[in-house]
Amino acid sequence: MKRPGKSGRSAPATVRDRSLPAFRESLQLRLPPGPPPPALVAIPARDEAEVMPVCLAALAAQAMPDGLPLASGRFGVVLLVNNSRDGTAALARGMVGRLPFPLLVLEESLPPELAHAGEARRRAMEAAAFWLERDAVPDAVLLTTDADGRPARDWVARNLLALEAGADAVLGLITVDPEEHERALPAALRQRSAEEERYDSLLVELAARLDPDPADPWPRHDCESGASMAVALDAYRRAGGLPSQALGEDRAFCDALRRIDARLRHAPEAVVEVSCRLHGRAQGGMADTMRFLIGATDAPIEGRLEPALDAARRYRLRALARRLFRAPLDAVAAEAAGFGLEGPALAALLAQPSFGRAWEAVAAASPALRQRTPLERHDLLPETRRVEALLAPLRAVPAETPNPVP
Known part of the structure; x- marks a missing residue:
């Protein structure tokens, strides 16, 4: 099961945060001396002492796609711990010096109106960006994932290779552990999720064939989640940075990138596995959605999936x-x-x-x-057959070839 970006719910308006300049000013005293690596992974964390070490261990094991070691000094990590009460920051600091990459641990106490996952990720990325800009690091890259994420062994390399191939930003594929998924969710919800994902994948292929994008060829996906994102620092700044939203900051940032015609690559080979917990950190996020659907498996389908x-x-x-x-x-x-x-x-x-x-x-x-009217649960199978029929003749034409538009 993949975990989609938080696209199914409307996001609240962006909060105007007058404290961000003060946060940037404070970084002058908190950043270590010397230039950082050219790529920094920004990770927000709140009460993640149980899972955060697993995330850092996965990053410590990074390699090239062929299994060869990733070059030393290729990336570092900025961990921003906000409003945490379980010792996450102290645990992370205890790992500094024992990892094969630089680890900067920052602690923040955000006011209630800003104490959400979107603002925490924004500050983590701003801290990483500020560090890279302070030392004018060339070809600088920001990556981000979740503290409960387990990046695949070649995750960093896959993102960097896609950027080197011409992408301005890379959106990775989010999965959940199959055994954890089976334990956490009832069979009816797993079946619904599988049907939705199948339909979603077919629509993504249909889009790739009817409106080909040379920067994002088929095969691709449409997940736009902060759990797996990489962006060239220049594109990050041109798009205005990550917005401060309690929900959907990842999709909103991708929309901002599209407004500047940034080249987005939805890379199925850049994979992060996340937990399938039913009590998450973001109110209205994926965990809340799953808990709702456990008792309402026939609820209308996520709004972005059209007939x-x-x-x-x-x-x-x-x-x-x-x-x-x-x-x-x-x-x-x-x-x-x-x-x-x-x-x-x-x-x-x-x-x-x-x-x-x-x-x-x-x-x-x-x-x-x-x-139009949202899809109902009973519409999924007939709509799946319909999109398969639309795809059948298109698959005879290479996906990268623009199709004639009637």
């Missing part, structure tokens, strides 16, 4: 919008009816500084792209 024909329309129109971006008005007007818009209105929406912003505007305004 097959609606999804196909969205992907085709997105591919068409790419072709029309910065195109002459007559070319835009000739295709505007497909979006349910007048030519000048569509042209105005497309007149944005980036395609990401243009598509966001078009998707919000187009009647043809409005979200």
Whole structure:
């Protein structure tokens, strides 16, 4: 079972945090002397004494995909412990010097309105970014995962290789331990999860074939979770950094990257395994969702999973919008009816500084792209058959070849 990014719930508005400049100022005194490694893994932690050492041990065992050791000094870790009462920070400090990478442990006591996972991750990433910028480290990279995460042995290398291949950001695949999954969740919920994941994977393939992205070729996934994320420091800053949100900060950051036309790679080979706990640290997060679904396995399906024909329309129109971006008005007007818009209105929406912003505007305004009624549980199997039928002829064409848009 993979654990998706927190996309199924609406995120609260970003909190304006006037204390962040003070936090950055405090880092002047807390950062160690000397330059950091070129890549830093930022990890937020709150009351994670039980699992955090497992995460650090997994990072200590990092290697190249071929099994050869990762070059010494390739990465370090910034662990930001916030509002913790179980000795997480002291335990981590006891590991400093016994790990094959530099470990910086920071402690923060966040006010109630900011004491959430999104702000903790933001501060961890800001601390890592500040350290890299202080010493002007070239080609600097930020990675992040969760304190209960167990990165695969080649996780760091896979992320760095994808960035070296041209990505601005890399989103990894999140999985859970199968035995833990079976113990924690009833059979009915495991069955529902498997059906949702199957349908989701088919929609991702449909998108890759109807609207190919050279930076994110098939096979790929659509998980956008802070449990596995890597981003070039330059892209992180251009996107405005991680937003301060109690929920969905990872997806919101990816949306910000898309607005600057950053190249996002959803890499299935960059894997982090996380716990399948039913009492998590983020209110409204994955643990809360699983607890709710245990008693409501027939609840409507996660909002981003559209019916097959609606999804196909969205992907085709997105591919068409790419072709029309910065195109002459007559070319835009000739295709505007497909979006349910007048030519000048569509042209105005497309007149944005980036395609990401243009598509966001078009998707919000187009009647043809409005979200329909959420899928019901009983819709999953017939919709799965429908998307498989749509994919059958497309699979005869290489996924990287743009398909004609009707």
